[in-house]
Structure formats: structure tokens, C-alpha cells
Amino acid sequence: MIEYLDGVLGPLVDFFLVGHDPRLVALAAMVCLISAYACVSLLRHAHKATGRTRHLWTGVAALAVGFGIWATHFVAVLAFRPGYTFAYDLLLTAASLAIAIGLCGLGIAMAIRGTNRWDHFLGGAVVGVAISSMHYTGIAALVMGGTIAWNAPMVGASIVGGMVLAGLAAVSAMGVGWRRLTLGAILLTLAICVMHFTAMGAANFDRCFPLSADGELNGGWLALAVAFVSMLILGAAFGSVVLDETDRRRTERERAREAADAVRLSEVSARLELAMTHMSQGLALYDAEGILRLHNRRLPAMLGLDPAQDLTGLSFREVCRLTIIGPGGTEAADTEERVEQALSQHLPLISGQGGDIQHSFGDGRTLRINHSPIGDGSWVSTTDDITERQRTEAAIFHLAHHDGLTGLPNREQFNERFDMALQAASAGDDNVAVIAIDLDRFKEVNDGYGHAAGDQVLKTLAERLTHGLKDGELVARLGGDEFAAIKSFVSMDALRDFLARIETALFTRVSIGDTTVGTGGSIGVAIYPEDGAERSKLLSNADLAMYRAKAEFDRHICYYEREMDEHARQRREMAKDIWTALEQDAFYLVYQVQKSVATNEITGYEVLLRWDRPGHGLVSPADFVPVAEECGAIGAIGAWVLKMACLDAASWPEPHKVAVNISGLQLSQVDLIETVRAALLRSGLSPKRLELEVTETSIIADKNRALHILRQVKAMGVSIAIDDFGTGYSSLDTLRSFPFDKIKIDRSFMNEVEVNEQSKAIVRAILALGRSLHVPVLAEGVETTAQLEVLRAEGCTEAQGFLLGRPGAIDWNDALEPTLRTSAG
Secondary structure, three states: OHHHHHHHHHHHHHHHHOOEOHHHHHHHHHHHHHHHHHHHHHHHHHHHOOHHHHHHHHHHHHHHHHHHHHHHHHHHHHHEOOOOOOEEEHHHHHHHHHHHHHHHHHHHHHHHHOOOHHHHHHHHHHHHHHHHHHHHHHHHOEEEEEOOEEOHHHHHHHHHHHHHHHHHHHHHHOOOOHHHHHHHHHHHHHHHHHHHHHHHHOEEOOOEEEOOOOOEEOHHHHHHHHHHHHHHHHHHHHHHHHHHHHHHHHHHHHHHHHHHHHHHHHHHHHHHHHHHHHOOOEEEEEOOOOEEEEEOOHHHHHOOOOOOOOOOOOEHHHHHHHHHHOOOOOOOOOHHHHHHHHHHHHHHHHHOOOEEEEEEOOOOOEEEEEEEEOOOOOEEEEEEEOHHHHHHHHHHHHHHHEOOOOOOEOHHHHHHHHHHHHHHHHHOOOEEEEEEEEEOOHHHHHHHHOHHHHHHHHHHHHHHHHOOOOOOEEEEEEEOOEEEEEEEEOOHHHHHHHHHHHHHHHOOOEEEOOEEEOOOEEEEEEEEOOOOOOHHHHHHHHHHHHHHHHHOOOOOEEEOOHHHHHHHHHHHHHHHHHHHHHHHOOEEEEEEEEEEOOOOOEEEEEEEEEEEEOOOEEEOHHHHHHHHHHHOOHHHHHHHHHHHHHHHHHOOOOOOEEEEEOOHHHHOOOHHHHHHHHHHHHHOOOHHHEEEEEEHHHHHHOHHHHHHHHHHHHOOOOEEEEEEEOOOOOOHHHHHHOOOOEEEEOHHHOOOOOOOHHHHHHHHHHHHHHHHHOOOEEEOOOOOHHHHHHHHHHOOOEEOOOOOOOOEEEEOOOOOOOEEEEOOO
């Protein structure tokens, strides 16, 4: 081994000690290094490229290293100084360059297509073979005489050294990073240099001499060729440097982008997972074959399955089957039929434009499933639990169509059901009866027992009215104490049976705690088609019949009659004329004198309202005042009467009192206080000369409110008289609750007071009551002297009637007592 190394290294040392041009040696090393760097850099680019681009970069790399090996060889040969100048054979010189490029291209192609380090090493070794082949072909291109003596061990060492170093260079160059790239370039440079200088050291030119031949290439032209090749190599090296820098920057950008994309993708994935986990809907993604590829955790729970169950990979049919079977997992006999039915509902939406469908389950759940096709056969399904929403909507619908207190249908639902009943009746042979129901004395229940008791009465009556309802029957609450009912019937017996049940329900006593309350009502009936063809007309006619029933004491049910329409029409015409009379100042006042029973002196006058209605003559207040109350004109009429009565009384030469009747409707309005005050201020009449007459019936309607208003009026100094005492709701409690200034006995007790002991006893009792309360008593309707004598004998304070003076206008003259121009009424 020592002898072998001595045979190799000895001649090599001798070779370097022979004369060389150091500058050309340095140039050869630099050209070699540059070409080596260009080669390994382009090798990387070719490895990363694909298709035709890879072939292009492989060729460029082969040219760079081939030219580099060739240029290194001939620059080094030019540096050699054997004592004479070499000439070169043109064909062999060109052949050496072709060998270098071709074999290097083959080795590079093998290296970049390799899948492991051995493949890369073998490719590099082929490049080493290219170096050796090019060198020895280039030596053969030298034109000279004599024979070169070769050192066989050194020749073998040059070839093996070049292959090994070139193979390692390829392995290093295929690695990652600039360090591996630099190491590859150095190893390839060593491969070229080691091979060249070892091979040159193996050659002995002592027996060679200069020789000329045709087709030779002298050293000058070779120097130019080497310079040109060197420029190409520098260009390739510079290009590879640019490519490396570009590739480095692109790699950094790609890595940064990949890192950013990874962060964005991670964030999106996390957010998507978070959204899918916490979304209230069930989400499912099916592929074109109907296989479930993705779903959130909410979906199994919404379908009634185990929330932890993974449905991925199941078909849509299987998901439907699991949902129908339920968590128990037991199939029923009709499971397959139900699955097919579900698919027939869903598949048209999935294959079409999408849409949603609702499913209700036995446990009360209601799901809405929406399918949204993507376009490639796949689709997304979302599942919403709308159970609570439906319950809320049902509750809202119920509230919108039912009375909040009693739960009965309200006016809106009543009208809808009424219209449906009329449509059905018009298409068939049925009749339809509409029944208007108004409770009697319900306000007394509220006032006497409180509104809570009134509500209890309404709820109890609602239960009784709806108990045992049959097909075609409906009872509704329209508001307050107003109810209505519908009955579709063929025979009148069926209608009478329904009305009897309503009457029984209304007139059965209601228990409120420890107290029982008597209830009742007035019932009006109108029948389709005899009494009307449309809802509004039938309801109006039923109301007319109900008001007739309310006005009659001996019956609770009244059927509509055409005469009721005529009566209603007449009242409407009268209401219109009342408003016209107010506008045209067509009302006028008359006065009836009031005198002392004991002295026959005038104590005051009661003002009475009169109306000469055009085309009808004089109309009694008993006829037009109720109509005025219905149409809302009574307030304006009452204010006018009070104003004119005060103005008239203020103009009298004698300070007699003037008594003005106040209607129940006026007494219920707080405006009465200001109306009285304004009339007194405008007329200048002393409040002590004004007396307001109210009936106990008007007070009972809202006792607390009425007595409060009367106290305010009395505080002005105005007198308050209770009128028509002895009729209606007379009670000692009313006299105890308010300090009345006068009691007026109703005229009905005076008709037979002189001959009827019972009437006389009632009058005597009222007079005794007045004396005990220190309240003066006035008797109305005194028409005979005998009646006046009874009153005088019993100690009555005042009286008025036709015997003492008929109602009329007052004429004042020089006499002490005025005269009355009487008028009818």
C-alpha cells in the first residue's frame, strides 16, 4: 500500500514542482469553482421543476458543468510549461467538449430523477466519468511528437477520485439550505481539479517534442475559445445566483404564506368547530351519493338520538330510519313505510331547488328541516327545533282569537265563525240563528262585591254557557257583560233547546266565596235568512230584539220582529232631529210653580223642557230624553237648560228658587260641576236660588261617583233635591249617605191619596221620614183640593201640580204674583 501511495503521490509532487504558470492555475481553479456552483445550483432548479421546464434546466446545467470542465482542463493545460508550446487537434478538442456536455447531462438527469441518496450519488459519479473522459480526450487532442509515458496507478486514482467526489457533490447539492449547496459546489470543484491534476501528474512528456499537422488549433485560438467559454460560465453562474436569490425569496414568501395560511386555516377551523358546536341548528353535509360526510354535535340530539352518536358515513335513508325508530332502536311494522313516506317528501326538495319541511314527533317536538342543494348533487341540510316557536305562535293565535278572561272566542273569531256558518247555510238548507246576550244588573255585582267577584261571575257563566255545546253551536264574549251565540239548525225545536240551555246558564245563582249572587240576562234572537242575509244586519236585529227583552219585565228571550226595525228607524230619525234642534235653538223652557202647602205662597219654580218637533208637534220629554241619552246629545241639552234657567231666574224681580232636573248621564260626568259653576257665573244667579233635582235611580248607577259630584255642587251653595222618591231604588241608605235639601214625593202616590188608605199611609210615612231627618218634603201631581187637604193635614211642606199651576212661560206684571201662560204637556 505504501509502495502504491508512493507511486501515486511521488509523480504528482514532481508534476507540481515542474514549471507552471501560477496565474493560469488560479484561473483554472476559479473557472472550475464558478462552473461547479452554477452546476449544483441549476441541478436544484431542475430537480424542483417538472415537465419541459425540468428538461430545460437539465440541459442548462449540463452545458454549465460541461463547459466548465472543458475550460478548466484547457486553462490548466495552458498553465503547463513542458518547454515548448502545444498545438491542438480541432476535431478531438471539439469531441472532448461534446463528451463533457453529453455525459454530464446524463449524470445530472440521473441525479435529479433519483429517489434516494444512492441514486443521487450514481448520477454524480457519471458526472465524474464525464470529467475523466473529457480530460483524456483532451490530452489526446494535443499535437506533438513522441510518446507520453503514463503512470497507471495515478490514472486509476484520477478516475476514481473524480467519480467519488462528483458523487458526493450531487448528494450534497440535492439537500436543503445554502450550506449544502456550497458544499456541493466545493466537492464538484475538487472532483474536477483532483481528476485533472492527478491525471496530468500521471503523464510524462519527457519523450515528446513539438510537431505540426493539418487541422491543428494553436494555443492562441484555444485561449480565445477558453475566454469565450469562461464568459459563458460566468453568465451561467451569475444566472444561477440570480435564480438562487429569486428562489430563496420565493421560498421565504411561500413559507410565510404557508405559515399565514396555516394560521388562518387553523383559526377558521377553530371558529368553524366552535360555531358548529354551539350553533342552535343541526347541520349536515351530504355528498352526491347521499352519504353524510359532516355534521355537528347538535344534529343527533335534535333528531332524538344519542348526542354522542357519530352519523358520519350513513346514507340519508339510514338517517331517516334512525330518526323514525328513535333512541330505543326497535323497528315497528310500519317503519319502512314511514321511511318511504319521509323520502318522498324530502327527495324532491333535494333534487330540485331546495326548501324546508316540518315534521312533528310523538313526544311533542316539531322540527323544520331545510335542504340547500350545492349544484354537484351534494347538499346541506339544517334542522331547527321550532317546538317552542309553534307553542308561542299557537298561544299568540289563541290570545288573538279568544277572550283573555273567560277563554271564550272573542269578537274576531265570532265574526269569522259567523261568516262560515252563513256560507254553509247559503249552500245548504240550514238556518242560522244569532243570539245577542246582555247580562242584567252586572254593574251592581261589580259595585257591591268588587271587580274580582265580577270576573268570577263572568268566568262561571262562560263555563255554563259552553258546557255541552253541540255541533253548529258557538258562544263568544264580545266585551264587558256582552255575549253572543250562533246556532245552525234545521228545526225550531233545536233552536229552542239551545236557547233554553242559555237561559238556564244565565239564571242559575253563582257562588262567590261564602256569598251567592243571582244572575240573569236579556236574550235577543235573529234568524238567517228571514231576518237578514248578512252578518251586520243580523247582529243589529239581534241587538234590537235583546233591547226589547231588556225593556220587558215578563220575558227574557225576544225574537226579532220587523216592527223593531221601524221603531229603531224612528228613534234614529228623532236623534237626527234632536241634533238639528240643538243647532237651531229649537228647544224652549216652561216653568211649573211650587207653593207652600200651609200658606199657599210661591216657594219656587221647576223648569221643564219642551220641544215642538217639526212635522210631529209637541214631543214629551219622556219620549225624546231617552233618545238624547242614546245619541249623546243629553249633555249638550242639559247644559243649555241649566244655562237658560239660570239666566231666566236671574231676571225675575222676585228671588224665587228655580229647580232643574239632572239626568243620570249628566250625573255620571265630572263636567257637571264646571257646567253648574259656569251657568251661575254667566247669569249672576245666587247659588242659593238654584236647586238640582236628581233621581235615586241615577245615583245608584254609580253611587260613589254620583255622591262625590253632588258634594262638589252642594259646596257651591246649590240645593240638592231627591226626585221621584218612593219609586225605583228608594232606600234609607241613600238619605243617610247624603244631606239632601228636599224630598219630592212621586206623583203616582197622589192619584188616590184622598180615597186609598194604602197610598195615604205611604205618603204619611214619607212625610214622617222627612220630619225626622229635618228635610222638607214636596208632593208632585196635586190636581184636586181633596189631595191638597190631605197633604195639609199630614204636614207636607210644599206641593206642585195642575191645581196650583200648569207649566208655562212666566209673565211678570205689577201684581205681586206672576201669571203663567200655560202650554200643553
